[in-house]
Amino acid sequence: MRVLQLGVGSVGEVTARTMATEPEVTKVVLADIDEARLAQVAPKLPAGKVETMQLDVHDKDALVKTLAGVDLVVNGLIPEINPDLMAACLEANTNYLDMAAAGPRDIVGTADVDEELALDGAFKKKGLTALAFCGIDPGASDVFARALYDQFDTVERLTVLDGDNSSADGVDFAPSFSPTTMVEECLILPPHAFENGKIIRRQSLSKSGDFEFPAPVGKLKVWNVDHEESQLMPLFLADKGLRKADFFIALDDAWVNLLLTWRKLGFDHNKEIEFGGARFRPLDLLVSRLPKSVDLIGKMHGSVCVGTLAEGTIGGKRVRRFMYQITSHDDAFTKFGVQGTGFQTGVPAACAGLLLAKGIVTTKGVLAPEQLDPQPFLELMTKHGTPWGVVDLPADEELPM
Numbered sequence: 001m002r003v004l005q006l007g008v009g010s011v012g013e014v015t016a017r018t019m020a021t022e023p024e025v026t027k028v029v030l031a032d033i034d035e036a037r038l039a040q041v042a043p044k045l046p047a048g049k050v051e052t053m054q055l056d057v058h059d060k061d062a063l064v065k066t067l068a069g070v071d072l073v074v075n076g077l078i079p080e081i082n083p084d085l086m087a088a089c090l091e092a093n094t095n096y097l098d099m100a101a102a103g104p105r106d107i108v109g110t111a112d113v114d115e116e117l118a119l120d121g122a123f124k125k126k127g128l129t130a131l132a133f134c135g136i137d138p139g140a141s142d143v144f145a146r147a148l149y150d151q152f153d154t155v156e157r158l159t160v161l162d163g164d165n166s167s168a169d170g171v172d173f174a175p176s177f178s179p180t181t182m183v184e185e186c187l188i189l190p191p192h193a194f195e196n197g198k199i200i201r202r203q204s205l206s207k208s209g210d211f212e213f214p215a216p217v218g219k220l221k222v223w224n225v226d227h228e229e230s231q232l233m234p235l236f237l238a239d240k241g242l243r244k245a246d247f248f249i250a251l252d253d254a255w256v257n258l259l260l261t262w263r264k265l266g267f268d269h270n271k272e273i274e275f276g277g278a279r280f281r282p283l284d285l286l287v288s289r290l291p292k293s294v295d296l297i298g299k300m301h302g303s304v305c306v307g308t309l310a311e312g313t314i315g316g317k318r319v320r321r322f323m324y325q326i327t328s329h330d331d332a333f334t335k336f337g338v339q340g341t342g343f344q345t346g347v348p349a350a351c352a353g354l355l356l357a358k359g360i361v362t363t364k365g366v367l368a369p370e371q372l373d374p375q376p377f378l379e380l381m382t383k384h385g386t387p388w389g390v391v392d393l394p395a396d397e398e399l400p401m
């Protein structure tokens, strides 16, 4: 299989390197607007398998040329581009994979995962597969949800929890993934949640509680934020009595206070404003003061846990089960020269692509991670350095969120 890795940032590097280790992947073309990044990443892939290409994905003619002869496009760019890229893949007869939904258009209230899922018929008609939302969360978190769902007789609650206990050398605010996406999903987008069988929108930063993540991450304060899983899990995993589905991420107090101040100043949107004769987005101003995820490589110390909690019954007994993956930022740097979130996201994305390369997924259309068979995906996750665990928690204690 010939793979085009579009965007070799923090995540794209890991996805490309992981896919290139498997024999079914014969060539990986790395394409990015940033030539220096291409030069950094290319030598880390097997020499005979890698090509590089400087590309601005907004240059439609160049993109169409690049897609020629490619079997799978792995999109490691900022998600706003997803619908345009999916359209280009349909035109060029290329399979497609991404790691997040194009959320920011969603402020007026349409569910953002819908935009990609709506292309299901178009991909089917062309005999192509699009693997959508396949990182760690969304991605592995949804596969965990599906694996747990398959173990339970009834499932009333599915909640994804993401906790990172790390600090970053010399950096006050260190979003470990795209800072634009981080501000949008924590502050700007009202979180989707599934409550009493219905999708609702909560106010951002309005719901929080402590959660004890497995060691070494430990207890962290988690906040309800907008995420794909809150829409995907009810869409695909509701048939065993689901009443509640949502997503929580650990945020430190200083970051929450900064975002709440930004809101008080009236900047909690992603539109342009005019000031001093110039037009700009306050979002871009804030992001310009934050480090990029690749700038944090080697500076982050601690571990990140992403997992899915299922509550329901097995054989008439109440069960609360948490399935999770933990990555150490320090280990990811020592072993692979990348930061933990890039590693933890990039490996599951590669595993999804490998399911296609190995002929394990043959279904056509746009597939959410809940629609994948969990077993081969989970085996590949372990094989490529992101093993997962499962723990049963006391089912009768009140969860603080």
Ligand SMILES: NC(=O)c1ccc[n+]([C@@H]2O[C@H](COP(=O)([O-])OP(=O)(O)OC[C@H]3O[C@@H](n4cnc5c(N)ncnc54)[C@H](O)[C@@H]3O)[C@@H](O)[C@H]2O)c1
Pocket: 006, 007, 008, 009, 010, 011, 012, 031, 032, 033, 034, 037, 055, 056, 057, 058, 075, 076, 077, 078, 079, 099, 100, 133, 134, 135, 136, 137, 138, 139, 176, 177, 178, 181, 292, 293, 294, 341, 342, 345
């Ligand atoms: N599902 C998950 O768990 C998860 C977690 C983290 C990130 N993500 C998603 O993964 C994607 C990549 O995240 P990241 O942290 O690697 O981002 P990043 O900013 O590190 O990398 C993006 C890359 O795209 C390149 N790029 C930007 N504009 C371009 C253009 N016009 N043409 C070509 N290349 C361009 C940049 O040079 C950079 O190398 C994002 O969509 C993010 O939302 C998903």
